[in-house]
Every structure is written in C-alpha cells, then in structure tokens.
Amino acid sequence: MTWHPVCPLDDIDPEDLIRFDHGGRSYAVYRDPKGAVFATDGLCTHEQVHLCDGLVMGDEIECPKHNGRFDYKTGAARRAPCVTALRTHPVRVVDGMIEIGLED
Amino acid sequence: MPYDTLVERRDYSLTGPSAAQAIERGLASAEWYHSDIPRKVMKELMQRRDGPAIRDTALWFVGLGLSAWGGIAFWGTWVCVPFWLVYGVLYGSACDSRWHECGHGTAFRTGWMNEVVYHIASFMVMRNPVSWRWSHARHHTDTIIVGRDAEIGFMHPASILLTVLHFVGIVDIWQWMKILVRNAAGVFTPDERDYIPASEIGKATFWARVHVAIYAATLIAAIWMQSILPFMLIGGPRIYGTWHMFMTGLIQHGGLAEDVLDHRLNSRTVLMNPVSRWIYWNMNFHIEHHMFPMVPYHALPRLHALIKDDLPPPCPSIYAAFREMVPAILRQRREKGYYLRKILPPTARPYREDLHDTVPDREGLRA
Known part of the structure; x- marks a missing residue:
C-alpha cells in the first residue's frame, strides 16, 4: 500500500466530501461532522454515479442520482437502491495534508 | 410513411430490441446534462428538513379525516358529494406525490418518517412499494430512454382513449390490481426482474x-x-x-423527446396554482427535479429560480401545458421521431445533442 496526498485538511468542510482520482479510479474523501477523515470508492455501487455531488448527512453519504445511501465509515449500504457495500480506504492526516492509502 | 396512418408501435419492453439498442447506443446509465450550481x-x-413535510402530512391526514367524516356522515344525501370530491383527490391524487417524494427519501430528514408515509402512500396509489422503488x-437513471425506462407515460402511438380513461382510473386500477395480485402470488415479469434485484x-x-x-x-366489509x-x-x-x-x-414528459440525455429536452416545468402545487408537492418543477433529484420538494422553487435562465421557459399554467402537449402527442402518433422542441432563452447553454448522438465513455473511470 502506498500513501498518496489528497488535499489540505481545510479543503473539505466538516460533513462534506471531495472527489479524488488516481490511477484511473475515482475515490471519495469525507470529513464527518466532527471533522474526522474517511475515504471510500468514488462511484456508487448501484449505477456508477460519482458520489462527490452527493450529500453527507451524519455518517451517511447520499448518492446524487437515486438517493441511495452508504455509511461512509464502514462502506455499508444503508438505503435502496444501494445494496452492495462501498469499498473503504485508509486515510491519515500528515502535517495538515490528507493522505489516502491505496493498494499498489 | 403517409401522414394519415399511425406510426409503427415502438418496442417499449425492457428486455426487447429497444433495450439492446439503448445499451448499444450508450443511452443506458449515461451521463446527463446538468446546469451549473456552485x-x-x-x-x-x-439539506433535509422534517418541518415542511410534517406540516404537510398533518394537513393531509386532517384533510383526509375530515372529508371522510363528512362523506360518511352525509352518506345517502347530496351533501356528501363535495366531501368525497375532496377526499378523492387527497387520497387518489396526493398519494402519488407523497409516494414519490418519500421514495426519494427527500420529504423528511428522519428516515423512518419517509418510510412510513412511503408505505401508506404506496398502498393508496396501488403500487408495490418495493417494485416501484426500483422502477423509479x-x-x-434512464429518463424516457425507450427500452430502459419502465415509467414512460406515452408510448407511441399513444392511445387517446386509454389516455382519457386514465383520468377516471378504471383501466389503471384494473391493470395495477392485476400486477399486485400477480406479485402476491410471487410472479414477476421479465421486465420487473430487469429492474428489481433478485x-x-x-x-x-x-x-x-x-x-x-x-x-x-375491504371487499368483505362491502359485502x-x-x-x-x-x-x-x-x-x-x-x-x-x-x-x-x-x-x-x-x-x-408528454410530447417531448425520447432517447436524449438532456432533461431540458424530455421534461417539462409548469407553473401552477398553489393548491395543485401542494397536492403535487412541487413536482411541477420537473426539469429541476430530474436534474437534481436530491433536492427536496420544498427547495425546488429556489432551485428553479437559480437555474431558470438555463432552462426552456416554463409553461405558465396547466392549461398552457396541455395546449402545447396535446397537439404534439397527436403529431407523434403519425410522425415518427417528432417531438416538441422548446426554444431555450439566450442565457441558456445549448441543448447537449452531442451527449446522446455521440455518447462519450464515462471518463474512463472504473468502479
């Protein structure tokens, strides 16, 4: 696994997310309401829509297309039409910079 | 094709040649045009709120209760008629918008409230609450994409008789009751299995x-x-x-385009009176809803104000919408490929024909 820089911590508001593309894949990087950082795959498992345009509510991300929801901390699908879990990825904050850990 | 004959009926099934063509042309699960919003x-x-939907749902239930009371209390006299007229619309029409908004999960902020009202409204509108969640x-995903969308209202050539009969629901409830009974027996058509996960x-x-x-x-009680x-x-x-x-x-969507990837070409926004907007829960802002389905009904007027310069001018009334739609539907019965193409204001970005004419790869990104 390799750590990749995503963005400064302050670039993501609490209870929001951004899109991060790397190596031909898309990821979503979140901050929860308390400011903690999380990361998942960036496309909804239902219809491959980018989650970055969705809404973070508490521990959940809502897909902007069909309003399906995932727990972005565990990846679990929480609301139809999402039934397949999102893959989560490790993240850390180093000197104010968010990093995501991706398999090589 | 002579102008006085009807067009050949398109295949609107979800498992036939149209479905294969839609996938081949890149129209299935495609990228759609969106107006820019920061x-x-x-x-x-x-942002979700409980307040507006709690208020509207309380009003709805009180209205249902009072009108039902009047209908029963004056049953057998002409006085009951207005009560049933009100009850009928609150039950038989308002159920659709409540079903719709709660199905999206946008009516209430609190999840269980969406679910409870969704199930009540699903029963009232006679839709299987599970099947229709997936159908919707x-x-x-594929709004008015033939072979993909299970909720296309006008299938060309549209039947005028059936369309008119929709207003009294007779054909409608017969068809939907048959579906409910069939589903209750555990039987699902290939179309249903196409959009409902196993x-x-x-x-x-x-x-x-x-x-x-x-x-x-209910039948036993009536007997x-x-x-x-x-x-x-x-x-x-x-x-x-x-x-x-x-x-x-x-x-x-009536009279507008099929098989396009720009909701401005296949959906219609209509300004209407406040009573109809309450019954309809603001779904008159239909282009806006399709472009941004995560915006709750109570925020759609604000969304409309923000992007209206990028949309075709809205129809100023329900009457105006029918006046433009009916001739278009009649023409679509006889002229293959015709659709009502609205003129965009100069402030709008052009229609994105390129999206459905030459569907690009999805940015080359894998899941």
Whole structure:
C-alpha cells in the first residue's frame, strides 16, 4: 500500500466530501461532522454515479442520482437502491495534508 | 410513411430490441446534462428538513379525516358529494406525490418518517412499494430512454382513449390490481426482474400480499354492509379522485423527446396554482427535479429560480401545458421521431445533442 496526498485538511468542510482520482479510479474523501477523515470508492455501487455531488448527512453519504445511501465509515449500504457495500480506504492526516492509502 | 396512418408501435419492453439498442447506443446509465450550481449552494438546497413535510402530512391526514367524516356522515344525501370530491383527490391524487417524494427519501430528514408515509402512500396509489422503488430509480437513471425506462407515460402511438380513461382510473386500477395480485402470488415479469434485484423479490411479494389482503378485507366489509361505502374510503378514490394525479403527471414528459440525455429536452416545468402545487408537492418543477433529484420538494422553487435562465421557459399554467402537449402527442402518433422542441432563452447553454448522438465513455473511470 502506498500513501498518496489528497488535499489540505481545510479543503473539505466538516460533513462534506471531495472527489479524488488516481490511477484511473475515482475515490471519495469525507470529513464527518466532527471533522474526522474517511475515504471510500468514488462511484456508487448501484449505477456508477460519482458520489462527490452527493450529500453527507451524519455518517451517511447520499448518492446524487437515486438517493441511495452508504455509511461512509464502514462502506455499508444503508438505503435502496444501494445494496452492495462501498469499498473503504485508509486515510491519515500528515502535517495538515490528507493522505489516502491505496493498494499498489 | 403517409401522414394519415399511425406510426409503427415502438418496442417499449425492457428486455426487447429497444433495450439492446439503448445499451448499444450508450443511452443506458449515461451521463446527463446538468446546469451549473456552485457546490456550496447545492449543499444548502439538498439539506433535509422534517418541518415542511410534517406540516404537510398533518394537513393531509386532517384533510383526509375530515372529508371522510363528512362523506360518511352525509352518506345517502347530496351533501356528501363535495366531501368525497375532496377526499378523492387527497387520497387518489396526493398519494402519488407523497409516494414519490418519500421514495426519494427527500420529504423528511428522519428516515423512518419517509418510510412510513412511503408505505401508506404506496398502498393508496396501488403500487408495490418495493417494485416501484426500483422502477423509479430506473426512471431517473434512464429518463424516457425507450427500452430502459419502465415509467414512460406515452408510448407511441399513444392511445387517446386509454389516455382519457386514465383520468377516471378504471383501466389503471384494473391493470395495477392485476400486477399486485400477480406479485402476491410471487410472479414477476421479465421486465420487473430487469429492474428489481433478485434479493428484493421476496420483499416485493410480501408487500403485495399485504396490499391484496387489505383490499380483500375491504371487499368483505362491502359485502357484509351491502354498501360501496368501504370502497369509497379504500381503493375507490383511485377511480373518482385520481384525475389530478394524471392531469399533472401526463404533462411531466408528454410530447417531448425520447432517447436524449438532456432533461431540458424530455421534461417539462409548469407553473401552477398553489393548491395543485401542494397536492403535487412541487413536482411541477420537473426539469429541476430530474436534474437534481436530491433536492427536496420544498427547495425546488429556489432551485428553479437559480437555474431558470438555463432552462426552456416554463409553461405558465396547466392549461398552457396541455395546449402545447396535446397537439404534439397527436403529431407523434403519425410522425415518427417528432417531438416538441422548446426554444431555450439566450442565457441558456445549448441543448447537449452531442451527449446522446455521440455518447462519450464515462471518463474512463472504473468502479
């Protein structure tokens, strides 16, 4: 696994997310309401829509297309039409910079 | 093709040649045009609130209760008629918008409230709450894409008789009751299985059985009472009160384009009176809803104000919408490929024909 820089911590508001593309894949990087950082795959498992345009509510991300929801901390699908879990990825904050850990 | 003959009927099934063509042309699960809205503004628009839907739902239930009381209290006299007219619309039309908004999960902020109202409204509108959740997801993925969208209202050449009969729901409830009974027996068509995941079939069967059981109990009550009164309360409003649902529903996409990837070409925004907007929960802002389905009904007027310069001018009334739609529907019965193409204001970005003419790869990104 390799750590990749995503963005400064302050670039993501609490209870929001951004899109991060790397190596031909898309990821979503979140901050929860308390400011903690999380990361998942960036496309909804239902219809491959980018989650970055969705809404973070508490521990959940809502897909902007069909309003399906995932727990972005565990990846679990929480609301139809999402039934397949999102893959989560490790993240850390180093000197104010968010990093995501991706398999090589 | 001579102008006085009807066009050849298109294949609107989800498992036939049209479905294969839609996939081949890249129209399935494609990228759609969106007006630009800053992320910060969109976040504000998407925010969920319980307040508006609790208020509207309380009003709805009180209205249902009072009108039902009047209908029963004055049953057998002409005085009951206005009560049933009100009850019919609140039951047989308002159920559709509540079903729709709660199905999206945008009516209330609190999840269980969405679910409770969704199930009540699903029963009232006679839709299997599981099947239709998936059907509607597909409608948003592939809006009016022939062979993909299970909720296309006008299938060309549209039947004028059937369209008119929709306003009294007779054909409609017969068809939908057959579906409920079939689902209750655990039978699902290939089209249904195309959009309902196999893991959800059991739930769809269960809820169909619940609905059928309630209708059976209503029938037994009517026989026992020797009266149609139970059906005036349950099920019947889908006949005598459904007219508003179809009046507003038909103009959502009627007469507009098929097989495009720009909602400005296949959806219609209509300005309408406040009573109809309350019954319809602001779905008159239909282009806006399709572009941004995560915006709750109470925020759609604000969304409309933000992006209206990028949209075709809205129809100024329900009447105006029918005046433009009906001739277009009649022409679509005889002229293959015709659709009503609205002129965009100079402030709008051009229609994105390129999206459906040459569908690009999805940015080359894998899941």
